[in-house]
Amino acid sequence: MIPVRGHEGQKLAVLGLGRSGLATARSLVAGGAEPVCWDDNASARDKAEAEGFTIRDLTRPGAFDDIASLIVSPGIPHLYPEPNRVIRAAYEAGVPVDNDIGLFFRSLAVAEWDDFDTAPRVVAVTGSNGKSTTSALIHHILEQAGREAQLAGNIGRGVLDIDPPGDGGVVVLELSSYQTDLARALTPDVAVFTNLSPDHLDRHAGMGGYFAAKRRLFAEGGPDRAVIGVDEVEGLYLANQLSEGPGDDRVIRVSAARKLSGPGWDVFARKGFLAEWRKGKQVAAIDLRPMQGLPGAHNHQNACAAYAACRTLGLAPRVIETGLASYPGLPHRSQTIAEAHGVRYVNDSKATNVDSAAKALAAFDKIRWICGGLEKEGGLDGLRASLGSVVKAYVIGREAAGFALQLPEVETEVCTTMESAVASAMRDAQPGEVVLLAPAAASFDQYDNFEKRGEDFAARVRAGLQG
Structure with missing residues (x-):
């Protein structure tokens, strides 16, 4: 697990005792903090208590008097359509509210990294559709290439439940809008935006709030590289906001709808073929049509995003092609x-x-x-x-x-x-x-x-x- 750092000797409240909540409580203990836990579900409370965690009814007056921070599970509303009553009580008490993603980014790097030849890196993927496939695909390609990689977040394991990455290790995170909206720290090395379409609008009070939650992944910490799907206007806007000019190759534009051109770094798919262009020249091409695990234009967009992310991590085009071809697909997704x-x-x-x-x-x-x-x-x-x-x-x-x-x-x-x-x-x-x-x-x-x-x-x- 990743021990939570920066809260030694403090009491932190944990709201929601599902997978991420229990993993958070364990990581707090490992880092020297004291979690006090609450869930409206009695069976969830019983499970946490059986594991030795302190249970406290956070709905009662004075519950936050000795609490340094409240850590919230992603399914619990913190703003729209209205804040959960426990979260509102934390707001009114002036207690900072965060989630496990924020704790992860503040706790990942350790002094031992100074002795590594290659520092570990974090690739974070968000968007409306395709983020699970894109995340799993990046992870699969890295493993097939012999790189140490872990998959976590909204897919796989909880972010605090993973093993500390080793020399040159990569952590691939799928992050939902619920997770990016509340995290107080978001500092991936590579950030990926797949696309945007209406979803969870009640939770974000409309499309503007929904996009703003996704955009935080890119605006809060400033990733070294950004892979942006530009088939919707929001992606075009985001790529423009992050780029210093047409040739700025810190931003890789991705499309499954049209050929991209210009002096920058582009990856696109047309008629089943993936193409990488850089500085106005084609660098590589891959035939995606025979790949049964990636059917249809939407999966070709996922392939382009995964390809671009893996290129930023130093993988050669043919190595990535081998990983794409062997990808089996995710359950329940094509x-x-x-x-x-x-x-x-x-x-x-x-x-x-x-x-x-x-x-x-x-x-x-x-x-x-x-x-x-x-x-x-x-x-x-x-x-x-x-x-x-x-x-x-x-x-x-x-x-x-x-x-x-x-x-x-x-x-x-x-x-x-x-x-x-x-x-x-x-x-x-x-x-x-x-x-x-x-x-x-x-x-x-x-x-x-x-x-x-x-x-x-x-x-x-x-x-x-x-x-």
């Missing part, structure tokens, strides 16, 4: 479950919003589309341009009928349950078609999370093929 009788079955349960579902639909032809769930704000209008490849939609969720009514352009079948949707899609599918789960909705009306939904889809497919 994950091929099976291929049988000429039909491919793809699990993209992580496509929980309209933009990510549209990108999944654009990756395949002749789609039997399983969709539906807890609809997000804004409706399905953003999917209209992506429905041309859909042969038929099979709609799940408690409000399946209402969801189906918003898809007049395609044939729909109201299935409600995953079991029914998979059975109908498998019955109808013809050779050359893809049965795709890309819900364009949250899972909470029927499942605990998108992972459970994807697992159910995969289990139904496998059962159907065996039967």
Whole structure:
């Protein structure tokens, strides 16, 4: 673990006792601080108490009288739609509020690094869609190249739960807007912005607040290198803000929508080919089309971002190409479950919003589309341009009928349950078609999370093929 530094002998409150909260409490103890813990869930409190941590009801008056700082888990609102009552009490008591990401960046570097030949580096990835795949892809490429690498943050292990990196080690962090919004320290060596589309708008009071939370990763600490997806205006703006001029190669612009040109450092994908250009000259090209773990333009954007980040870490293009080719894909993200009788079955349960579902639909032809769930704000209008490849939609969720009514352009079948949707899609599918789960909705009306939904889809497919 990473011992938390700078709080020796102090009491710090920890709010939220899930994975990150417990890891934070352990790291505080390892660094000589005393955590006092609280969670509204009694079973979470019992688990922390069984581990030896002090439990204190932080909702009571005077709870912060001897507290130096409050460390908050990422799922707890700290501003919009309104602050959690414990966080508000900390504000009113003048107690600084932080999260495990802020503690991580302040605690990572140690004196032993002076004896390393190469100091460890941190690559932090944020954005609306693709940040998990991009993070995992960077980590995979580094490991395939024989580099020490750890994956943490919003994916993999909690940031304080990882091992201290060794000589030349790389820590790859996936960071959500919840994590970047509150962290009091954000100092990655390389920062990556994939893209921006509407999501979590209630938590950030609109798109402006959402983008501002992402932008903090680049504005607070000033990374040595910034990899910026410029296919949306927010990315263009961010790249412009960070660059000192057209030839400033501290900023690497990335696109999966068009060829980029100019005297700077660009990585883009067109018609399935990744190209790296620097100072007006092409440096490398990679054919992404045969790479089954990276289907579609959205994954080609992820590949470009991962490629650019790995280039900043000194990897050669052919070494990166080998890593890209061997990447197996992440569960629930354009994950091929099976291929049988000429039909491919793809699990993209992580496509929980309209933009990510549209990108999944654009990756395949002749789609039997399983969709539906807890609809997000804004409706399905953003999917209209992506429905041309859909042969038929099979709609799940408690409000399946209402969801189906918003898809007049395609044939729909109201299935409600995953079991029914998979059975109908498998019955109808013809050779050359893809049965795709890309819900364009949250899972909470029927499942605990998108992972459970994807697992159910995969289990139904496998059962159907065996039967």
